[in-house]
Amino acid sequence: MKAAVLYENNKPVKVEDVVLDEPQNQEVLVRMVATGVCHTDLHFVKGEMPQPLPVVLGHEGAGVVEKVGTNVSTLQPGDHVVLMVAYSCGKCRYCVCGQPAMCPEWLGYHMMGTLPDATKRLHRNGEDLNHFFSQSSFAEYAVVHERSAIKIRKDAPLETMCLLGCGTTTGIGSVLNTAGLRAGDSIVIYGCGGVGLSAVIAANLGGAGKLIAVDTNDIKLEKAKELGADYVINPTQEDPPQRVMEITNGGADHAIECIGNTNVMAQAFASIHAGGKCVIAGMAPMGAMVSTAPFEFLLGKTITGSVQGHIRAAVDVPKYADLYMAGKLPIDKLVSKYYALEQINEAFGALEKGEIIRGVVRF
Numbered sequence: 618m619k620a621a622v623l624y625e626n627n628k629p630v631k632v633e634d635v636v637l638d639e640p641q642n643q644e645v646l647v648r649m650v651a652t653g654v655c656h657t658d659l660h661f662v663k664g665e666m667p668q669p670l671p672v673v674l675g676h677e678g679a680g681v682v683e684k685v686g687t688n689v690s691t692l693q694p695g696d697h698v699v700l701m702v703a704y705s706c707g708k709c710r711y712c713v714c715g716q717p718a719m720c721p722e723w724l725g726y727h728m729m730g731t732l733p734d735a736t737k738r739l740h741r742n743g744e745d746l747n748h749f750f751s752q753s754s755f756a757e758y759a760v761v762h763e764r765s766a767i768k769i770r771k772d773a774p775l776e777t778m779c780l781l782g783c784g785t786t787t788g789i790g791s792v793l794n795t796a797g798l799r800a801g802d803s804i805v806i807y808g809c810g811g812v813g814l815s816a817v818i819a820a821n822l823g824g825a826g827k828l829i830a831v832d833t834n835d836i837k838l839e840k841a842k843e844l845g846a847d848y849v850i851n852p853t854q855e856d857p858p859q860r861v862m863e864i865t866n867g868g869a870d871h872a873i874e875c876i877g878n879t880n881v882m883a884q885a886f887a888s889i890h891a892g893g894k895c896v897i898a899g900m901a902p903m904g905a906m907v908s909t910a911p912f913e914f915l916l917g918k919t920i921t922g923s924v925q926g927h928i929r930a931a932v933d934v935p936k937y938a939d940l941y942m943a944g945k946l947p948i949d950k951l952v953s954k955y956y957a958l959e960q961i962n963e964a965f966g967a968l969e970k971g972e973i974i975r976g977v978v979r980f
């Protein structure tokens with residue numbers, strides 16, 4: 618099968634033939650239909666995040682189950698599935714307490730480049746290839762653990778549903794789960810890429826009172842307005858925290874940072890009122906630090922992070938698919954362009970230059 622392999626950081630990804638083993642215990646073979654192209658892939662291509670090489674990239678896949686391994690109890694051939702970026706074990710304190718997005722199990726397997734049984738199914742010329750987030754879905758097929766594959770309704774288009782595997786759920790969950798937006802609350806969303814615009818869609822769905830979007834790119838701000846933003850701020854023209862203070866008469870109830878920029882994180886925290894909540898959904902480079910005046914904490918201001926939007930994938934992903942099909946969660950509007958797998962480097966380039974909000978590889 619064809620797969621996109623990264624051999625060296627900051628070099629083009631190679632699309633070539635690789636070997637994929639059969640699914641084993643609690644694993645399924647998925648024929649990929651579509652995989653989202655995410656900034657997280659780019660971080661790893663550029664070596665900003667550690668990952669053993671060579672690796673088959675791709676972590677926002679959706680497809681159809683073709684075969685199941687032994688002891689698979691939740692899926693059968695023909696099921697339509699969204700592959701989640703983070704595997705959760707179902708047994709640890711986080712999983713048992715209803716916070717599977719915080720399960721620490723995925724990280725070790727991701728760092729080792731394996732599936733959750735600590736072995737690899739991908740090979741080329743007799744040499745093992747590493748798995749990416751235990752998924753590797755920039756490939757015609759993927760073998761994943763059944764807990765990584767969430768079954769959704771068959772009438773939902775997989776070329777859109779793939780976005781629910783990572784960035785889109787992060788944006789939606791940051792607003793609805795982590796921030797806990799209530800109808801009428803004011804909210805400012807910093808960054809209008811795939812995660813930020815998903816946050817805008819969710820804030821609109823959740824009944825935000827004043828919905829403010831911030832980005833330096835006017836085209837993305839137009840998109841934010843189309844998706845429900847009441848106000849937009851371009852930091853090249855206005856000071857965002859100051860403008861948010863004016864719009865909300867003293868600070869927003871919630872701020873979401875969707876970029877991973879420490880200066881913007883500080884701006885987001887400065888945009889909320891006493892008692893307000895600032896959620897960091899963006900991924901800053903390893904080793905980056907953010908500083909703030911401790912006095913702000915005495916005002917009861919909260920700053921917290923959102924791991925994958927604190928979603929419970931098995932419950933929330935089918936729910937988001939239903940909301941999409943009902944026309945209430947128009948995440949298809951985030952897709953700027955579809956690509957063939959062979960155009961993967963072109964897709965990364967366009968994402969890096971900000972030419973697209975989301976690209977999707979269609980198989």
Ligand SMILES: [Zn+2]
Binds near residue numbers: 705706708711713717
């Ligand atoms: Zn767990």
Ligand SMILES: [Zn+2]
Binds near residue numbers: 658702783784
């Ligand atoms: Zn992603």
